Amino acid sequence: MTLGQRRWMPWLYLLPALGLLITFTYVPVGNMLLYSFTSWDGLDVTMEPAGLDNYVRVFTDERYWRVFLVSGYYFAASFVQIAIALYFAVILSFETRFRNLFKGILFFPYLLNGVAVGFVFLYLFQPGGTLDTVLGGIGLGEHTRFWLGDPDVANISLAGTSVWRFTGLSFVLFLGAIQSIPGEVYEAAEIDGAGRWHQFRHIIVPGIRRIISLSFILAISGSLSVFEIPFIMTGGANGTRTFVVQAYETAFQFRQIGLASAMAVVLLIVVLIVTWVQRRLVPDEEVQLT
Template identity: 65%
Template sequence: MITPYLFLVAALGFLVLFTYVPVVNMFWYSVTDWDGLSPSRQFVGLGNYVEIFTRPELFGVLKVSLYYIGASVVQILLALYFATVLSFNTRFRNLFKGIIFFPYLVNGVAIGMIFLFFFQPGGTLDSALNAVGLGGAQQQWLGDPGVVNYSLAGTSIWRYLGLNFVLFLGAIQSIPAHLYEAAELDGATRWDEFRHIILPGIRPIVGLSFILAISGSLSVFEIPFIMTGGANESETFVIQTVDMAFKYYKVGLASAMAVVLLVIILLVTWLQRRVAPDEKVNLS
């Protein structure tokens, strides 16, 4: 009887050691003034949280997340479109599946470096615009505060499109084939099949994708940190938190910021589940 549980010991041990213990430590650090180096930590209670909510500039960077939320909506729509098209008999569909999913397999640092060259002045994008006679549309893609967040959000679409695509594709292919056959016999178009069969059938996955998109948009870090370091008004809340801890040596305050971000994400997720709960759809 105990044998199956023994196989879980190592996995649970790593989960506790590398997930729950750091989270508990983060809550403890958030009520201290620890600088990350000193062996002593002075308890300050809710002082760090008071500082966060009395410094509007700490929350001002959350507006940058709006660009990524907008990009996530575009990304979900594109993933849903490609998953729907490629779930039917389409020429070279396996090739297209690989092309769409491949960027998600590439390391985030490598993607950041690739798009640094792509967006740099005289880089790939500018050369492509010149080649098609649109040289006048060239911008300081990463240097102009009015453009940089669109560039970074566009990069995130390219990178994470494959994840949602695979989720949607798997959900669509799990829908019983006889439903499509019955719909075709009734003269339904592809749009009718999508609206009345596919969309209701994958509604839980769509809801999950929106939850992941919003939480990811609020905690975006990798791409803007590599490509701009938060310069030109592209700083995100997580970049600000990391700088607070490792640049200004205010680990206590940074931990409090991380706790606040965690609470915001949990609250947004809860509200989303309340506003748009998953409904069980019987497609059998």
């Protein structure tokens, strides 16, 4: 094999993956960007150019940017999710009875389909459903609410569902990072008299800083792009409509593909900007524990 052949051989192995990436990621993004400058309804053969009208409408029409405020509920819930996942990851990284069982229990919700999760919690939160029955059984029946019908608590209920579903993902990320820290570091810390709290503060947190940073990035992007849970459980009613649900309705109910594409481009830009800001504020640092 010549030097030129050896140089091109790695690219030959990468071609299938690159082909799939370009076909199913970059080409659709390019089409979406093209559609955003038209007034296409998704059915006509020709596309009428619209210039920047779709983008102007997204930023000036209150209906299209007010739904971003709903993402705040999911953003706040993501911090709860990260805290719960980190807590259990730290506990189960040490010797604990039935820890493999608890690992499975915590990760199992993430394996479920989002539509199935939506329907399960739809029955949980419905009037007279599982949650109301449990509250009544323990003497808290006066605290029952219209969990999905009351605008004051509907988004909190949906955000809680999101926490239940995605905690397993953060848990696995944290657990894998914690277990990658050499055991000798813990042994040395114990010899020096460091307790669990000091080990967590001075060993675990610095050792998994990159994973914590990644979790915040996923939390930001995930809170801005929530779709399945509010769409299945409420259809966006009672003030639960997210930006992605609004874009979906714009595209497939009102046949405004151009406007919906502009909304998707704006969402992509917002996620990239927020992620860039987060990376600037919390840059990666090399951490040496040994």
